[in-house]
Amino acid sequence: MKVALLCIGDELLKGSTVNTNLAFIGERLLRIGIIPELSLEIPDRRDSILKALDYAYSKADTVITSGGLGPTSDDITKDSIAEYFGLPLERNEQIEAHLTAWWQKLHPGPTPLHWNRQACFPAGADIIPNRFGSAPGIHLEQNGKTIFMLPGPPAELHPMFEEGMLELIRNKRKEPVYASLTHVVGIGESIVEERTQPLLHDGVSVAYCASPGHVKLFFTSKNEALLNETTNRAKQIFAGDILSEGVSTLPEEVLHLLENRKCTLATAESCTGGMISAQLTAIPGSSAVFLGGAATYSNELKQLFLGVSETTLSKFGAVSRECAKEMVEGICARTGADAGISVTGIAGPSGGTSDKPVGRVYIGIKFQSTTRIFECNFRGGREQVRNQTVSRALNELRKLLLEREP
Amino acid sequence: MKVALLCIGDELLKGSTVNTNLAFIGERLLRIGIIPELSLEIPDRRDSILKALDYAYSKADTVITSGGLGPTSDDITKDSIAEYFGLPLERNEQIEAHLTAWWQKLHPGPTPLHWNRQACFPAGADIIPNRFGSAPGIHLEQNGKTIFMLPGPPAELHPMFEEGMLELIRNKRKEPVYASLTHVVGIGESIVEERTQPLLHDGVSVAYCASPGHVKLFFTSKNEALLNETTNRAKQIFAGDILSEGVSTLPEEVLHLLENRKCTLATAESCTGGMISAQLTAIPGSSAVFLGGAATYSNELKQLFLGVSETTLSKFGAVSRECAKEMVEGICARTGADAGISVTGIAGPSGGTSDKPVGRVYIGIKFQSTTRIFECNFRGGREQVRNQTVSRALNELRKLLLEREP
Numbered sequence: 001m002k003v004a005l006l007c008i009g010d011e012l013l014k015g016s017t018v019n020t021n022l023a024f025i026g027e028r029l030l031r032i033g034i035i036p037e038l039s040l041e042i043p044d045r046r047d048s049i050l051k052a053l054d055y056a057y058s059k060a061d062t063v064i065t066s067g068g069l070g071p072t073s074d075d076i077t078k079d080s081i082a083e084y085f086g087l088p089l090e091r092n093e094q095i096e097a098h099l100t101a102w103w104q105k106l107h108p109g110p111t112p113l114h115w116n117r118q119a120c121f122p123a124g125a126d127i128i129p130n131r132f133g134s135a136p137g138i139h140l141e142q143n144g145k146t147i148f149m150l151p152g153p154p155a156e157l158h159p160m161f162e163e164g165m166l167e168l169i170r171n172k173r174k175e176p177v178y179a180s181l182t183h184v185v186g187i188g189e190s191i192v193e194e195r196t197q198p199l200l201h202d203g204v205s206v207a208y209c210a211s212p213g214h215v216k217l218f219f220t221s222k223n224e225a226l227l228n229e230t231t232n233r234a235k236q237i238f239a240g241d242i243l244s245e246g247v248s249t250l251p252e253e254v255l256h257l258l259e260n261r262k263c264t265l266a267t268a269e270s271c272t273g274g275m276i277s278a279q280l281t282a283i284p285g286s287s288a289v290f291l292g293g294a295a296t297y298s299n300e301l302k303q304l305f306l307g308v309s310e311t312t313l314s315k316f317g318a319v320s321r322e323c324a325k326e327m328v329e330g331i332c333a334r335t336g337a338d339a340g341i342s343v344t345g346i347a348g349p350s351g352g353t354s355d356k357p358v359g360r361v362y363i364g365i366k367f368q369s370t371t372r373i374f375e376c377n378f379r380g381g382r383e384q385v386r387n388q389t390v391s392r393a394l395n396e397l398r399k400l401l402l403e404r405e406p
Numbered sequence: 407m408k409v410a411l412l413c414i415g416d417e418l419l420k421g422s423t424v425n426t427n428l429a430f431i432g433e434r435l436l437r438i439g440i441i442p443e444l445s446l447e448i449p450d451r452r453d454s455i456l457k458a459l460d461y462a463y464s465k466a467d468t469v470i471t472s473g474g475l476g477p478t479s480d481d482i483t484k485d486s487i488a489e490y491f492g493l494p495l496e497r498n499e500q501i502e503a504h505l506t507a508w509w510q511k512l513h514p515g516p517t518p519l520h521w522n523r524q525a526c527f528p529a530g531a532d533i534i535p536n537r538f539g540s541a542p543g544i545h546l547e548q549n550g551k552t553i554f555m556l557p558g559p560p561a562e563l564h565p566m567f568e569e570g571m572l573e574l575i576r577n578k579r580k581e582p583v584y585a586s587l588t589h590v591v592g593i594g595e596s597i598v599e600e601r602t603q604p605l606l607h608d609g610v611s612v613a614y615c616a617s618p619g620h621v622k623l624f625f626t627s628k629n630e631a632l633l634n635e636t637t638n639r640a641k642q643i644f645a646g647d648i649l650s651e652g653v654s655t656l657p658e659e660v661l662h663l664l665e666n667r668k669c670t671l672a673t674a675e676s677c678t679g680g681m682i683s684a685q686l687t688a689i690p691g692s693s694a695v696f697l698g699g700a701a702t703y704s705n706e707l708k709q710l711f712l713g714v715s716e717t718t719l720s721k722f723g724a725v726s727r728e729c730a731k732e733m734v735e736g737i738c739a740r741t742g743a744d745a746g747i748s749v750t751g752i753a754g755p756s757g758g759t760s761d762k763p764v765g766r767v768y769i770g771i772k773f774q775s776t777t778r779i780f781e782c783n784f785r786g787g788r789e790q791v792r793n794q795t796v797s798r799a800l801n802e803l804r805k806l807l808l809e810r811e812p
Contacts, residue, residue, distance in 0.1 A: 013442045015433025016615035016622070020424055022447065027421025036419045038454065039447040041428065048444065048465075055461050059454075155787055209422035216422070267701070273687025274680025277701040281679025284755055284788060292707035294700050295673070295683040301698035301741060305711060335707060349690055381561050382690060 033220030067152030213391030263338035267293030306330030328364030410466035439626030473558030619797030669744035673699030712736030734770030
């Protein structure tokens with residue numbers, strides 16, 4: 001089974017929308033052992049869609065499209081695909097009634113012009129419900145070619161793909177393929193690869209998907225027992241550096257471990273300016289654990305909110321081991337949090353000295369009576385330094401939490 | 407002139423890297439009036455690259471590639487493109503010496519295996535220096551076809567594209583095309599479109615690029631005087647809702663206006679949990695204006711860091727006009743900042759009531775003696791609500807600052 005993606009929409013080519021759907025679908029397909037042959041971004045134009053379908057089917061048997069299913073005149077994905085397969089578009093009355101009711105529940109007045117175009121589908125297509133928007137998804141099999149059509153907005157595409165389509169794609173395979181996903185954190189991709197190598201043998205494939213401080217390790221196999229054995233051995237090798245079952249990010253893991261221990265968290269950030277607290281609070285329910293944080297950019301705020309001493313600031317400077325320590329101890333003492341994170345450093349591009357170059361960051365973590373300070377020297381620009389700081393800080397706290405039984 | 411993009415790298419298809427290069431290049435090309443015909447993401451495989459080049463040149467005369475220029479064995483962009491054009495790869499001794507020196511400056515020991523592959527180029531190609539990495543960019547003209555090759559890492563691609571390639575692309579046109587970019591903030595795309603319509607006439611093209619709270623308005627024309635006149639009229643129409651010359655984001659604009667007024671800023675965030683302070687501190691030099699912020703997620707921290715009264719919290723709740731007011735006044739009073747932003751709301755997915763549904767957010771802004779509170783009802787999921795809150799808050803402060811002369 002070979003898959004190609006077709007992302008349809010002018011906004012993708014004009015730079016107004018970053019194509020996050022590609023990364024989302026790519027990662028989900030990797031979980032079942034599929035890497036797409038290619039992805040195409042094209043404008044909402046009939047001729048572009050027809051040519052792109054030709055090209056996609058020259059490399060794949062299954063095409064997944066996103067975008068262009070809505071009611072407006074530039075939504076021409078269905079029309080073009082029906083034309084490509086030589087099929088008429090047919091109105092589905094049940095969907096039409098549902099769409100009218102959906103509109104009326106949310107808005108006063110009649111449905112907009114062309115609203116019911118969303119109830120038309122290529123003859124013979126299966127309809128996939130959209131729980132978070134109006135345009136349904138579509139699954140069509142024709143002349144040995146498979147096509148899945150998804151709406152463009154990520155809030156609609158993600159659940160539709162995950163709840164229905166992934167299973168359909170998995171089942172289209174002649175033989176079942178089993179897959180596992182293990183999240184390894186705090187270890188570089190090349191080291192994860194090196195340590196995984198001895199586990200590999202015939203019948204098991206591996207793939208890696210790396211972002212700063214986080215490597216996703218995917219195994220796939222046609223043999224379920226073999227897959228489980230390999231996955232379990234990987235979990236032993238990386239024990240202590242993997243996320244808990246059901247958790248997929250570092251901020252989630254930190255909140256999860258703290259919740260298990262019935263403990264609270266607070267943060268004190270200088271060079272990351274609130275990135276850690278922003279990432280923690282992006283997670284629904286974080287308020288059960290996270291009390292809040294202080295983005296103490298100026299020295300005065302480090303004194304005011306965290307009680308960092310003037311002596312420390314004048315003797316060692318704001319970017320120092322001593323300041324990181326007072327920051328993390330200060331935020332815990334003032335808020336009463338059981339755990340704390342502090343960050344102070346030089347993110348660049350200016351502000352570095354020969355003694356403390358750009359990329360020098362001190363991270364403090366505290367849990368109950370233990371405080372640890374880390375001196376880090378990150379490489380890259382301001383954004384990279386800040387991103388690396390966030391993952392390192394969260395990972396160090398994670399490791400400290402694991403030393404204590406829940 | 408028709409342009410196609412070719413983004414090369416397994417990581418784009420496996421979901422480990424979001425293809426931000428496409429959005430970057432798309433936006434920059436739009437500034438000179440070009441919308442790419444298509445973009446392709448393909449793996450690091452010779453046959454995929456050759457097939458993709460065929461397809462790209464069937465739709466365009468100019469191809470821009472990203473990725474696969476590095477020294478490792480999976481970097482095969484140059485080899486495949488040289489093969490496609492029937493050209494040999496030639497070693498450039500000057501670049502080789504430069505690359506060796508570059509390595510030695512940064513690392514002890516000899517250069518890695520294959521390091522000098524980066525000094526090989528298709529015969530007849532122009533070399534474009536890379537200020538932020540090792541692999542140079544390449545410009546090649548062959549049989550009426552143009553190709554630009556860029557390295558994949560955004561930190562290398564962005565400056566290389568902006569400093570050199572964009573000018574080369576612009577100059578390849580037979581007639582010069584003039585372009586302008588105006589940033590309109592706080593107005594929806596459809597209203598921007600509606601108000602721009604009367605300005606349009608023969609000889610001027612317009613394009614829009616929208617993100618939450620921000621529409622980029624691009625005019626292009628072969629007639630420079632006509633372009634300037636249209637742009638100036640647009641600036642009059644949107645006066646008060648456009649960013650200052652040389653500024654391209656809302657957080658930058660707020661810092662810019664405050665710096666002009668020699669004033670400082672502090673933030674107090676509940677449901678955005680530090681997103682505003684994180685965005686402000688992403689900008690180099692923000693410390694000249696931004697003192698810091700408090701991410702007061704719990705009620706206790708709203709009292710502790712901001713002095714919100716217990717009566718307000720129990721009588722009106724944390725998500726209330728009254729609380730937003732005490733938050734913004736509290737952060738300004740405690741930090742001594744001239745300007746402040748506060749945010750308190752229900753980002754969801756849970757926590758809403760019939761009285762205060764998910765999406766209800768109160769925003770407070772303060773500048774000197776003026777405080778204003780806004781009740782907002784945002785739609786969408788947790789992420790959308792938080793993003794809309796950030797742009798609305800920054801924009802309201804921007805408008806208040808504009809009422810006061812610098």
